Amino acid sequence: MIPTPHVDWFALAPELMLLGAMGFSLLGAVLIPRENRRDFGALAAGLGFAGAFVYAIVIYVHTPEAHSLIADSVRRDRFGALAQVIIAGAGLLTVGVSYAERMRDEHIGEYYALLAAAGAGMCFLVTANNLMTLFLGLEWFSISLYILCAIDRELEGSLEAGLKYLIIGSFGSAVLLFGSALVYGATGELAFNRISDAIAAQHLTGDALLVAGLAMIIVGLGFKASAAPFHMWTPDVYEGAPTPVTGFMAAATKTAALVLTLRLLREAFSAEAHLWTIAIAAIACTSLAWGNLAALVQQSVKRMLAYSSIAQAGFMLIPIASDNAIGGRALLYYLIPYSVMSVGAFAVVTARERELAAPVTLQNLAGMGWERPLLGVAMCTFMFGFAGLPPTGGFVGKFYAFSAAYRHGWTWLVIVGVVATAVSLYYYLAVVRAMYMRPATELQLTPTPVATGGAPPRDLPLQTAVLVAAFGTVASFIAVEPLIHVAKQAASSLPF
Amino acid sequence: MAWLTTALILLPIGGALLVWVFPWDAFTAGSIAVLVALAEVGLWIDSLVRFNFNQGGLQLDQRTNWFSDLHVSYHVGMYGFSLWLVGLTVVVQAAAIIYAFWSGRTGARAYFGLMLLLTAAIVGVFTAQDLLLFYVFWEAMLLPLYVLIGVWGGPGRLGATIKFVIYTMAGSLLMLASVIVIGLSQGTFDLTATWQSSNNWIFLGFVAAFAVKAPLFPLHGWLPDAYRESPPEVSAVLSGVVSKAAIYGFIRIAITKFPEPTRDFRTVILVLAAIGLIYGSLLAFRAPDVRGVIAYSSLAQMGLITFGVFAVNDLGLNGAVLQMVNHGLITASLFLLAGGIERRATTGEFSRLGGFARGRPILATVLMTTGIIALAVPGSSAFAGEFEILAGVFSRGWGYSVVGAVAIVLAAMYMLRLISAVLHRDPGPAVSPEALDLRPAELGAIVPLLACLLALSVWPAAITERSFTNDRARTDVNMQFEAAK
Numbered sequence: 001m002i003p004t005p006h007v008d009w010f011a012l013a014p015e016l017m018l019l020g021a022m023g024f025s026l027l028g029a030v031l032i033p034r035e036n037r038r039d040f041g042a043l044a045a046g047l048g049f050a051g052a053f054v055y056a057i058v059i060y061v062h063t064p065e066a067h068s069l070i071a072d073s074v075r076r077d078r079f080g081a082l083a084q085v086i087i088a089g090a091g092l093l094t095v096g097v098s099y100a101e102r103m104r105d106e107h108i109g110e111y112y113a114l115l116a117a118a119g120a121g122m123c124f125l126v127t128a129n130n131l132m133t134l135f136l137g138l139e140w141f142s143i144s145l146y147i148l149c150a151i152d153r154e155l156e157g158s159l160e161a162g163l164k165y166l167i168i169g170s171f172g173s174a175v176l177l178f179g180s181a182l183v184y185g186a187t188g189e190l191a192f193n194r195i196s197d198a199i200a201a202q203h204l205t206g207d208a209l210l211v212a213g214l215a216m217i218i219v220g221l222g223f224k225a226s227a228a229p230f231h232m233w234t235p236d237v238y239e240g241a242p243t244p245v246t247g248f249m250a251a252a253t254k255t256a257a258l259v260l261t262l263r264l265l266r267e268a269f270s271a272e273a274h275l276w277t278i279a280i281a282a283i284a285c286t287s288l289a290w291g292n293l294a295a296l297v298q299q300s301v302k303r304m305l306a307y308s309s310i311a312q313a314g315f316m317l318i319p320i321a322s323d324n325a326i327g328g329r330a331l332l333y334y335l336i337p338y339s340v341m342s343v344g345a346f347a348v349v350t351a352r353e354r355e356l357a358a359p360v361t362l363q364n365l366a367g368m369g370w371e372r373p374l375l376g377v378a379m380c381t382f383m384f385g386f387a388g389l390p391p392t393g394g395f396v397g398k399f400y401a402f403s404a405a406y407r408h409g410w411t412w413l414v415i416v417g418v419v420a421t422a423v424s425l426y427y428y429l430a431v432v433r434a435m436y437m438r439p440a441t442e443l444q445l446t447p448t449p450v451a452t453g454g455a456p457p458r459d460l461p462l463q464t465a466v467l468v469a470a471f472g473t474v475a476s477f478i479a480v481e482p483l484i485h486v487a488k489q490a491a492s493s494l495p496f
Numbered sequence: 497m498a499w500l501t502t503a504l505i506l507l508p509i510g511g512a513l514l515v516w517v518f519p520w521d522a523f524t525a526g527s528i529a530v531l532v533a534l535a536e537v538g539l540w541i542d543s544l545v546r547f548n549f550n551q552g553g554l555q556l557d558q559r560t561n562w563f564s565d566l567h568v569s570y571h572v573g574m575y576g577f578s579l580w581l582v583g584l585t586v587v588v589q590a591a592a593i594i595y596a597f598w599s600g601r602t603g604a605r606a607y608f609g610l611m612l613l614l615t616a617a618i619v620g621v622f623t624a625q626d627l628l629l630f631y632v633f634w635e636a637m638l639l640p641l642y643v644l645i646g647v648w649g650g651p652g653r654l655g656a657t658i659k660f661v662i663y664t665m666a667g668s669l670l671m672l673a674s675v676i677v678i679g680l681s682q683g684t685f686d687l688t689a690t691w692q693s694s695n696n697w698i699f700l701g702f703v704a705a706f707a708v709k710a711p712l713f714p715l716h717g718w719l720p721d722a723y724r725e726s727p728p729e730v731s732a733v734l735s736g737v738v739s740k741a742a743i744y745g746f747i748r749i750a751i752t753k754f755p756e757p758t759r760d761f762r763t764v765i766l767v768l769a770a771i772g773l774i775y776g777s778l779l780a781f782r783a784p785d786v787r788g789v790i791a792y793s794s795l796a797q798m799g800l801i802t803f804g805v806f807a808v809n810d811l812g813l814n815g816a817v818l819q820m821v822n823h824g825l826i827t828a829s830l831f832l833l834a835g836g837i838e839r840r841a842t843t844g845e846f847s848r849l850g851g852f853a854r855g856r857p858i859l860a861t862v863l864m865t866t867g868i869i870a871l872a873v874p875g876s877s878a879f880a881g882e883f884e885i886l887a888g889v890f891s892r893g894w895g896y897s898v899v900g901a902v903a904i905v906l907a908a909m910y911m912l913r914l915i916s917a918v919l920h921r922d923p924g925p926a927v928s929p930e931a932l933d934l935r936p937a938e939l940g941a942i943v944p945l946l947a948c949l950l951a952l953s954v955w956p957a958a959i960t961e962r963s964f965t966n967d968r969a970r971t972d973v974n975m976q977f978e979a980a981k
Contacts, residue, residue: 426658
């Protein structure tokens, strides 16, 4: 009789919900009549994400004390639960955005199954508590995303995006795995808290093997968070992947990677904080500089948003680099408006893409604000949010991030962030300019004529998702107190 | 009655949402906006009546935690001088909205919603008593202005908005860094708390933001384009009210919270203001069009008001507040009149204008009256304001007063040039004989502004003796001024 560890199934409920949704969606692809597959797949994935969302909230409420599960491999705490709420929420919105995507019928079941699987992997990753589960979670969602990027074979560049993501993502994973091995070699431990104990017990601070391992792990996570200089895959993949998937990647992948980075660095390597705070700050500055400068010259809106997401990763690395309680709060708070803004912005791009049947550039956004008032106003909200202007949660998020850096004693990092914000305004406002201030006559392509004439078909799920995202962006500005309270409780699960 | 200040902020926001959400036609949307703007004026009059000037200090204030872990709160309220500036805002906004309603903007719902939102943001700036809240409203002013200029502006609007945004954001982001550093190091963002700081860098961060927005020489690069390309009523708001937010910031934050840096940098700022005053006046004299004259005269007037503020004494500050209200009303009327002229002649260039007075007596009278008040003829409220400012700045050095006096002479020159180029001489090529006199709606927008100016000419002490309640009460803001003197 082999002793098996006790499993707290309830703590795994979000992942299980999503895995169940994946299974149903795949079954539906076989058993459900062709004309109903789209509805069934969306329903299964939607229910899965909604269930994960609710369960994550329940776990959050019922976990006042953090504890480890299944032989210390998974951690059940509010920190992970809040991240799962964000990921599941982003997934739910993505299902709404994806619903009307023109996809070949035979791939619909797989699309939603992979979306749910990726969500499950991310939910698992943010609760990982040792290097094995970390790698498992990382590969779990990465492989799902590789396929999702390439799923739409009709889409020009989709296959290319999948391949690029596969190769570069695998390289990142390999680096991370190598780093994990070095850390294991140095400490003899896999679980985060035991690594920390081992470093203290064996006086390993500054040990070459350990530091090399730590550096490689940071690099590996940097690939996933698409932080410069590990971002080179981002523009091509974001541009090539189906747009709803891009939105999901920008929101959820980044959430998972950043949250895990904070957890890992804080729980396992707090003794090395003097090293990694500087490394993370350097990565943050590089991302801010590179992302913002490259975004300035983009014409394709998806590429521009890709570079903007690199810059946003830089902003969100600032609180991690600050390594203090307010930083943890700042990161978790910022991820909430950031996720809804990302999904929302890419959803608007999706809608425009469907209307024009062409890649969306700044030129062919012309006049969109007047033709599609809801999408236009929402897109403005997202752009103002990314730029950190009130009244959006992006403003409060940046304020908290800068406050964390100041508390750490790094006023220079505040200045870097402020300058980067100033630069970013130019390209975020360029979208507003394109949508509202250029006449529609400048439009180089004409909207796809619909068979009956008149307005393009209503896309209620997408519009709902956009509306919810815009609402979330503004509401997170007004309701700072409750959200920060939640973020504070969540961050207090980490040993600050 | 603490809710009055909040109501002043929320009413226009509610109006904006009302205009945006429902599919009104242009006329209904405009009517709603006008009604909301007038209700806003009513609310302000109500607060004026309820404000106890003898008591002084912060009144009608309301405070709620916004995020408590960093001690940021929603804290609004009014001092005497904020009350006057809020009054200026609601009156000018009402005039601008009436003018816009009459001149008929395309996309009426979007337009009027943004105008109402702008009102709320400006009122917020003048009433915020929390640094972060102040910053939020400060930025919130920019967004509607950006869209208003960018969408409804003239042919060069895109360039104008880019310049405007880059200038103002560069300044205000420096202010954000200052806000974060000062708020966290003091442990509170509340402006009514009695902290003061002697950190020069933080002070300069604030000054940068205010100096760009005012604008002060040499940060006025955005001004001519923005004032020329905006719709006339937006120019009126921009130069009449938004620029005053910057001066308000100098008074409320830079001077009261940074007494030592104020003393250290006072001379530099006064000299820059002096340069701006003369330079702006000269440019106004050389400007080839109506709006150019008004724009550069604004630059000059901002220099003059800065004189009063950085004199940091009772005379100077009281005069500055009076002159802020004066200039706001004058420049708003002038921009609306410029809009009327451009509408009739399709151009504002002096070379193609002239002879407007013939057959258009009302327009001639209104323009003449406004112009005469603008050049600070003795007996006008502008004369009272400028006199107090010059008397105040005299204690910082007689040279400043000389510069100011010269500038007043220059003001007479450029204003008379404007008046004569538009009204007198032979009719210009762009002036058709059929061009109508001022319409009742235009009068409805401009005459109230003039009426306020005339009332202030009769009784300037209404403002000068009710801004800082000198010798009446030792209020916190007065004590902070004492430290700065």
